[in-house]
Amino acid sequence: MKPSSFNLTEQNQKVESRIVVALERVSEAFRVLLWNESKEYSLSPIQIQVLIFIYFHTSEKCKVGYLADEFNMTKATISDSVRVLLSKDLITKETDPADTRSYSLALTSAGKAIAKKTSLFASSIEQPLEKLTTEQKTIMLNGLLRLIHDLNKSGIITIQRMCFTCSNYQVDKGVHYCNLLKSRLAAHELRVDCPDHELQA
Numbered sequence: 276m277k278p279s280s281f282n283l284t285e286q287n288q289k290v291e292s293r294i295v296v297a298l299e300r301v302s303e304a305f306r307v308l309l310w311n312e313s314k315e316y317s318l319s320p321i322q323i324q325v326l327i328f329i330y331f332h333t334s335e336k337c338k339v340g341y342l343a344d345e346f347n348m349t350k351a352t353i354s355d356s357v358r359v360l361l362s363k364d365l366i367t368k369e370t371d372p373a374d375t376r377s378y379s380l381a382l383t384s385a386g387k388a389i390a391k392k393t394s395l396f397a398s399s400i401e402q403p404l405e406k407l408t409t410e411q412k413t414i415m416l417n418g419l420l421r422l423i424h425d426l427n428k429s430g431i432i433t434i435q436r437m438c439f440t441c442s443n444y445q446v447d448k449g450v451h452y453c454n455l456l457k458s459r460l461a462a463h464e465l466r467v468d469c470p471d472h473e474l475q476a
């Protein structure tokens with residue numbers, strides 16, 4: 276049996292295990308901060324996440340199926356959240372004129388106000404990062420991008436709109452290039468969620 280990252284003897288001998296445990300601590304911070312927002316608005320964390328997602332993404336991504344993939348949940352779970360948000364008049368359905376069976380979700384003005392406010396929920400995680408040097412931030416970003424890419428490749432997390440999975444992305448001898456922006460990308464400019472992302476075939 277593989278040793279656990281949470282086994283303290285193992286953990287204190289292996290940097291990978293300590294990184295895993297550190298990431299788990301950070302994920303706990305996200306959970307707590309999101310819960311604080313949820314309590315304030317009597318919404319569940321996933322309902323808040325759906326509002327924030329709709330606020331910042333284009334309408335073709337704001338569909339139940341896409342949201343289910345985005346949040347690694349079943350369509351039924353997302354549909355439940357959507358039902359609550361509709362009943363609270365925080366979102367509306369916008370039918371696609373080309374296909375009346377298909378619809379996107381859009382924010383009402385009340386939904387927009389909550390999304391705008393709650394989208395700042397992670398700012399207390401961003402503040403300590405601002406104290407790091409550019410080199411430290413670049414190393415951290417690249418390590419996380421590689422981790423997310425591998426988790427995506429192994430099917431643990433789904434949709435990723437990052438440079439590494441984009442058909443516009445090229446790398447040659449460690450130099451990153453975006454064919455859409457027609458520009459080199461410095462290591463600290465690699466994107467995690469790009470509006471122009473096109474999935475590799």
Ligand code: SF4
Nearest residue numbers: 438441443444453469
């Ligand atoms: S389009 Fe966006 S995700 Fe794709 S390579 Fe360019 S910057 Fe990266």
